[in-house]
Every structure is written in structure tokens, then in C-alpha cells.
Amino acid sequence: MKGWCPGAWVPMASGDGLVVRVRPRLARLSRAQVEGLCDVALRYGSGVIDITSRANLQLRGVAEADHEALLQELARLGLLDVDPGLEGRRNVLVAPDWRTGDRTARLAEALLARLADLPELPAKFGFAVDAGAALWLEGASADIRLETGADGGLVLRADGAASGRAVREDEAVDRVVELAEWFAVAAGRASGGASPTLRRMTRMARLLEAVPLPEAWTGVAPCAGRAAPRGPGMTRIGPVVGFAFGQARAGRLPEILKAAGAQAVRVTPWRCLVLEGGRAVAHAPDHAITDPGDPLLGIDACPGAPLCPSASVETRALARRLAREPGLAGRSLHVSGCAKGCARARPADLVLVGREGRFDLVANGHAWDEPCQRGSGPDELDALVRQAPVP
Ligand code: SF4
Structure with a gap:
């Protein structure tokens, strides 16, 4: 499966049927969307929902003949990009504690609006927007990162580099596009140039092992603060619940939201869900993990x-x-x-x-x-x- 990112429009065949990936916008689903997705997973899939390390959700076990009906349901739930080409490019991780209108949310929306301006990039190439008071997404898979800097300003950092470039919010997405263009050229993907070895480079950190990043993209360190907890525990927007191997059961997930009184979930790259606005869940269904020591x-x-x-x-x-x-x-x-x-x-x-x-x-x-x-x-x-x- 490596090297191939299934989407909703272009699912991947697996041993148990099609794998259909749903990419929630800003990693958030309302309670109605969660309930609808669980219903769809039970009707058309195996009833298992995979939480991926890119903060996406995957339905498994979908029959080829049901794919069209499933797409219609996803569209009805507001979980399907109209443009299949843009869906494939929407590899944008977002710090899960964003709030409406804050810097992380503004930047993520601005980046999503400019996906069409990006050069052709490898399927797994992705972005992280992590612009709150502390960093959440360090260690999560992304190639270009917008992060809070040590002085509270914004830093644009190539993954694999220790430091990045200070950017203003109003120019941040332009600079993201520029850095993506630098990657495409340096890896020889834009022109068919470079060596065959470089053309095989699909990730920024790997490329930087072979090609030095121009100095203009370095020099400013991201902030030292790290958000916690990443696993089960309480955050400022609600409790975090984990699942063994990131597999939630569609038949039980709505119960968890109901027990917590949550109105939405945020999907994290640690294969956990944050129950937005919820209270700690004392008795979660057996497959949910609430003990951070599990x-x-x-x-x-x-x-x-x-x-x-x-x-x-x-x-x-x-x-x-x-x-x-x-x-x-x-x-x-x-x-x-x-x-x-x-x-x-x-x-x-x-x-x-x-x-x-x-x-x-x-x-x-x-x-x-x-x-x-x-x-x-x-x-x-x-x-x-x-x-x-x-x-
Ligand atoms: S899912 Fe597992 S077995 Fe299948 S290709 Fe990936 S690593 Fe290999």
C-alpha cells in the first residue's frame, strides 16, 4: 500500500474490499457527520473506521458496486471534495486544538483555498499548520510546516531542517507555494531534470539529506513549547480517546460522543479522537482507550x-x-x-x-x-x- 494514498474518489482495492479514505476539513467532523459516517460504514463497509496517521478516516470492506452510492452519502454529509484532483492534494494536518478564527484556522483555510496553485507533488507530500501557543504536530508526517516561532511569530519550515524562515501571516501561503516549488525543482519533478535518485525523492526530509536547503529558508527556530497530552487525557477543547491500531467501531462510536456530551470530534495524527466540548468518558465501550498507560x-x-x-x-x-x-x-x-x-x-x-x-x-x-x-x-x-x- 505504500506510496499510494487512497481517497474517496479513487479508493484502493484491498483484501477485504475497497478502502475509501475520507479527509475531514480541518480534521473536524460534527456529531451529525460522525453519526452519518458510522451509518455509512455499517451499511456499505465492514463497520470498522480506521483513523490514519494523517488524521483521516478510512472505511474498509466496501464493495465495488456500492462505491457510487457511498460517494453520494459522503457528499450529502459534506465529507466529499467536489474536485477529485483537489481531494488528492488535500494533505494538510491541522493542530487539533484550533478554534474558529484563530491563526491556525485562518492559515489552514487560506492554504486549502490555494491547493490548485501548488506544483505537482508526490502523493504522500503534505503540509502541517501548527500555529497555536504550543506545537502539536512535531513528529507527524508533513513536508512543509507553518509553525509558531520562539517569539510568537510564524515560521515556515521544511521538514528535516532544524529551523525555518520567518513569514508574515498575509504572505505565508505564497511562501508555502514557493517552498513546494523549490522541492519540485530540486527533486527534478518539475522538469524531469536532476538525477534518477533525486527524482525518486518523495519527501522533503529525504531530499534535504542529499540537497542543501537554500539559506533563505532557514535561521528561525520554531517555539520550544510542546502540547500535551497527545494520547488519552483532557485538552482545552475536550477529552482524547484512543483506539487500538486506530480502529474505531462504527457501531459504538456514536455512543462515545453521546457519553461525553461532545458536539464534534477532531481527528489527530496519533490515531486518537478529541471529543470537542465533551467531558471525560468514565465508561467507554471496550475498544476505546481512555487510559494513557495502555x-x-x-x-x-x-x-x-x-x-x-x-x-x-x-x-x-x-x-x-x-x-x-x-x-x-x-x-x-x-x-x-x-x-x-x-x-x-x-x-x-x-x-x-x-x-x-x-x-x-x-x-x-x-x-x-x-x-x-x-x-x-x-x-x-x-x-x-x-x-x-x-x-
Ligand atoms: S498494509 Fe502491511 S502488509 Fe500491506 S503493504 Fe502495507 S505494510 Fe505491507
Whole structure:
């Protein structure tokens, strides 16, 4: 699945049917939209809603024949871009605590209005708008970031660079477009120039390992404040609820909103939902995670076999079993059905990678990195996790 971003208009075929991705505007859905989407997921899909690391929602298990009807429902709910081309470009992460009319919301809306001005970019290339009092989106997948600077001003930063360029709000989106154009030219995507290696560059941070960023785009540091909590807990706009592997059940999600008295949700890149305006949920349905210490929050696992045709191993039942392993405490684990590593773009302390029905182990890296141990059977993995060196 890596390298391909399914959308609502152009879904992706998977082992369990079509995967239809819904990109909520500014990562927010009203309660009516959540209820409508859950209804659609139950009627046309498997009833599972994936929360992705790009703060999108995915319906799975949709039959080809139902796709058109599903699109009509999404349009009715206000969850479908009219222009399929723009939908594919709307990779914009937004700090989840934005408020109507604040700087983050203003910038995000301004950027969304200019998507057509961006050059041709790789499918996974994305943007982050993180312009509140503290940064939320550090570590989340984005290539060009608008962030609050140390002096409270705005900084435009290329992902992978330690500092960025101070920009005024009224020029910020123009500068975003300029930086995207620099990427397109430097990676040889605009002209077909550059070396084949550079043309394969799909992300800003990778490109900056090979090509220096012009000085004009550096020099101003983002602010040091980091928002908390990112996992379950209370934020200024409402409580955060997590889900194992980012999978919410459409049959139970409306209950959670009702229990919290929330009028909307914000989707986060940590595969959690913020229940906007809600109170803490004392008794969440069994699959929702409200304990910030739940070990499942530190585990990423892709759908694996039999859902993904690229997988030769089952992943999620295994991940649940390994979550109980005391040796895992405080460490991140990524169980990946194959070396593409769809579930986690960041390194994890331990990565188990399926290959020909067995698992390779990568320590402190990505699913596609060189393994330090190869070919373990599923039954050997508890001991392997227990004994793996602490990075
Ligand atoms: S097995 Fe997992 S990592 Fe591999 S392509 Fe499928 S979803 Fe992605």
C-alpha cells in the first residue's frame, strides 16, 4: 500500500474490499457527520473506521458496486471534495486544538483555498499548520510546516531542517507555494531534470539529506513549547480517546460522543479522537482507550494477512498478544505485514516485519531497514521482544 494514498474518489482495492479514505476539513467532523459516517460504514463497509496517521478516516470492506452510492452519502454529509484532483492534494494536518478564527484556522483555510496553485507533488507530500501557543504536530508526517516561532511569530519550515524562515501571516501561503516549488525543482519533478535518485525523492526530509536547503529558508527556530497530552487525557477543547491500531467501531462510536456530551470530534495524527466540548468518558465501550498507560497505544500494526494481499503474516492479534509482554514496557513496537511499513513512517524501538510467513526484527528503525535478526516464527516472538536490546 505504500506510496499510494487512497481517497474517496479513487479508493484502493484491498483484501477485504475497497478502502475509501475520507479527509475531514480541518480534521473536524460534527456529531451529525460522525453519526452519518458510522451509518455509512455499517451499511456499505465492514463497520470498522480506521483513523490514519494523517488524521483521516478510512472505511474498509466496501464493495465495488456500492462505491457510487457511498460517494453520494459522503457528499450529502459534506465529507466529499467536489474536485477529485483537489481531494488528492488535500494533505494538510491541522493542530487539533484550533478554534474558529484563530491563526491556525485562518492559515489552514487560506492554504486549502490555494491547493490548485501548488506544483505537482508526490502523493504522500503534505503540509502541517501548527500555529497555536504550543506545537502539536512535531513528529507527524508533513513536508512543509507553518509553525509558531520562539517569539510568537510564524515560521515556515521544511521538514528535516532544524529551523525555518520567518513569514508574515498575509504572505505565508505564497511562501508555502514557493517552498513546494523549490522541492519540485530540486527533486527534478518539475522538469524531469536532476538525477534518477533525486527524482525518486518523495519527501522533503529525504531530499534535504542529499540537497542543501537554500539559506533563505532557514535561521528561525520554531517555539520550544510542546502540547500535551497527545494520547488519552483532557485538552482545552475536550477529552482524547484512543483506539487500538486506530480502529474505531462504527457501531459504538456514536455512543462515545453521546457519553461525553461532545458536539464534534477532531481527528489527530496519533490515531486518537478529541471529543470537542465533551467531558471525560468514565465508561467507554471496550475498544476505546481512555487510559494513557495502555500498552496498545505504543503499538502500530498494519492490517496484515488476510486483509492485505502483500502480507504473509497475521499482525494485529499478534500485536495484542505482545502488548501483554512486560519486556515491551516503555518501548514502541511496529508489527508490519511486509517491509513497506504502511502503519508507521517513524522509527520504532522494535519492528517485526513479516516475510514468507515468518518475521524479521529491526531494532530502532523502520520496517524497510536492515533487520538484525531474521526468520523467527510467530511463537518465538514473545521471547524475542523480551530479549531485544533496549535502544
Ligand atoms: S502488509 Fe502491511 S505494510 Fe505491507 S503493504 Fe500491506 S498494509 Fe502495507
